[in-house]
Amino acid sequence: MIDELVFENPRIIEDDYFRATETFPGIYKISQPWFREGTLLSFGFLIVGTKAAIMYDSMFGYGNLRKFCEKITDLPLLMVNSHFHGDHAAGNFDFDCCYIHPFDLPGIYQGFAKTGEALLARAVETARPEFVSRLKEEDMCRSRPMKAFPIFDGDVFDIGDRELTVIHVGGHSPGSIMLLDPAYHVAYSGDTCNNDTIVTRGDSIEEYLEGLIHLRKYTDDIKYLFGGHEDFPASIIDEGIDLCRRVIAGTDDHTEYEVPFPGGRIIKAMFAARMKTFYRREDGKDMNLQYSPGNIRFSGKKKRTITAAEPDAVRSYPLD
Numbered sequence: 567m568i569d570e571l572v573f574e575n576p577r578i579i580e581d582d583y584f585r586a587t588e589t590f591p592g593i594y595k596i597s598q599p600w601f602r603e604g605t606l607l608s609f610g611f612l613i614v615g616t617k618a619a620i621m622y623d624s625m626f627g628y629g630n631l632r633k634f635c636e637k638i639t640d641l642p643l644l645m646v647n648s649h650f651h652g653d654h655a656a657g658n659f660d661f662d663c664c665y666i667h668p669f670d671l672p673g674i675y676q677g678f679a680k681t682g683e684a685l686l687a688r689a690v691e692t693a694r695p696e697f698v699s700r701l702k703e704e705d706m707c708r709s710r711p712m713k714a715f716p717i718f719d720g721d722v723f724d725i726g727d728r729e730l731t732v733i734h735v736g737g738h739s740p741g742s743i744m745l746l747d748p749a750y751h752v753a754y755s756g757d758t759c760n761n762d763t764i765v766t767r768g769d770s771i772e773e774y775l776e777g778l779i780h781l782r783k784y785t786d787d788i789k790y791l792f793g794g795h796e797d798f799p800a801s802i803i804d805e806g807i808d809l810c811r812r813v814i815a816g817t818d819d820h821t822e823y824e825v826p827f828p829g830g831r832i833i834k835a836m837f838a839a840r841m842k843t844f845y846r847r848e849d850g851k852d853m854n855l856q857y858s859p860g861n862i863r864f865s866g867k868k869k870r871t872i873t874a875a876e877p878d879a880v881r882s883y884p885l886d
Contacts, residue, residue, distance in 0.1 A: 579638055582700060583629025586612060586638060590750045592727075594638060595792065598628060600697040608653045611754050611792055613747065615725025618642045622745060622754045623794060624657030624664075626678065627707035628689045632660040644723065648756020649739040650879055652678035654794055656685070656707060663713035667734055670741030671714055672870075673879030682706040717743070719780075735781050737765045737774030740881040744781060744791075751789040759806050760793050761845045764856045766835075768880045771857055772864040775810035778803060798852050805853035809838050813855065814862060825856075 577588035586594040594612040601607055610623040612635055619641045624631050635643055645661040648654055650673035658664045658674065666674060679685035685706040690698055719734035728749040735742050738757045745754040757763065759781075765774050781803060788800045812818040818838040825835045838855040840848045847854060867883040 579634075581629075581634055581637065583705065584631065584634045586634070589792075590752070593747075593750065593752070593792075596625075596631070596634070598625065600694055600700075601692050602694040605692045606653060606795070608794055609792075610654075610657075610794075612638060613725065613730070613754070614639045614641065615727045617724070617726030618644055620644045620646050620723060620725060620730065620745075621661070622646050623648050623654040623756060624661070624707075626653055626688070626692075627656030627659070627685055628692075628701075629657075629705050630660050630707070631657045644725075646717070646723070646745065647674075648744070648754065648758065648794060649742040650674050650676065651739065651757070652676070654756055658707075659710050659712055660707050661712070663715060665715050665717045667718070667732075667741030667743050668716040669736070669881055670739055670879050671716065672877035673739070674714055675709060676876070676879070680709065682708050719743075731784065733781050733784055735759070735774075735777035736769045736881070737777055738763055738769075740768045740879055742777075746784060746788060748787040751787055753785065753788045753791050753800070755791040755798075756794045759791060759802055759853065760796060760798060761802075761847075761852055761854050762856055763806065763854065764835075766856060766858045766861060769861075770864045771810050771813050771855075771862045773881075775807065775814065778807045778810065782807065802852045805851050806855070809853055809855050813838050813857060818855075820859075 579586045584596055585599050586596045589595050592614040596610045596612060608625045610625050613620040619639045621635055621643055645658055645664040647664055647666040650670040656678055679688055682703045686703045689701050717732050721732040723730045731746045733744045735744060735758045742758045744758050785800055785803060791798045791800055819840045821837050821840050822834055823837055824832050827833055835856045842848045870880055870882045
């Protein structure tokens with residue numbers, strides 16, 4: 567938590583499933599405080615302008631996020647995704663449409679659960695004991711056909727009082743983006759750059775480094791990253807560039823840790839920097855990188871092969 571972002575009397579709006587805390591005027595950090603300790607928390611951000619509002623990420627799909635947003639604003643709502651993963655996009659289907667980078671479009675239906683029953687079971691696993699009886703299957707977000715509009719690097723969302731710029735970074739997912747809001751010196755970052763940035767599939771470390779260097783060109787006026795799981799100072803971007811370079815050079819700490827995963831699974835994962843406690847680096851810096859030793863170098867342009875199977879979200883490149 568960033569000390570400057572802790573306010574004594576913030577505006578708070580709540581219902582059964584969500585809590586919105588106004589961090590800056592018109593910027594609401596949305597959480598689900600009924601999660602039990604030790605489970606994965608995910609945050610979305612409602613950004614209210616004078617002509618429209620953006621809901622940045624829709625979290626797990628527990629509860630109707632759209633109805634909750636409508637308690638805060640009656641402006642048109644634009645659902646914008648940092649990336650396609652199910653802890654950031656599973657609630658999309660309560661909205662009329664979403665905006666997402668085209669590299670992540672094939673993954674938008676690959677959420678954590680395919681049915682309301684399965685999503686309810688995951689919610690029950692996540693909830694504090696006293697809240698379990700209040701969870702209902704009809705409150706779970708159901709997958710359905712919906713419009714998905716592609717957004718590209720450099721696109722601008724005009725919400726009236728300010729403009730927010732899309733920067734494509736990749737890395738964690740092929741289509742991971744940040745949304746820059748320089749009027750308040752913040753960026754909404756999803757999982758694009760944090761203390762456990764997972765870059766194990768799809769993008770190489772070299773591609774991710776290229777994305778971070780591109781991002782850094784636009785962040786001189788950015789002080790904070792509002793992340794999908796934790797907030798960080800913008801200096802974490804430079805830490806990420808340094809760490810990627812160390813991984814590529816083979817000079818990182820290259821340390822394996824056991825990582826808890828949803829469903830009670832434990833996996834072994836390679837981290838670029840040593841940690842003193844979980845997700846906290848020994849040297850006090852914020853950025854860490856989870857990577858695969860076989861996915862460091864860019865191996866050349868890739869293509870997607872479309873079959874009858876469910877499409878996968880990977881980078882695709884035009885033919886030379």
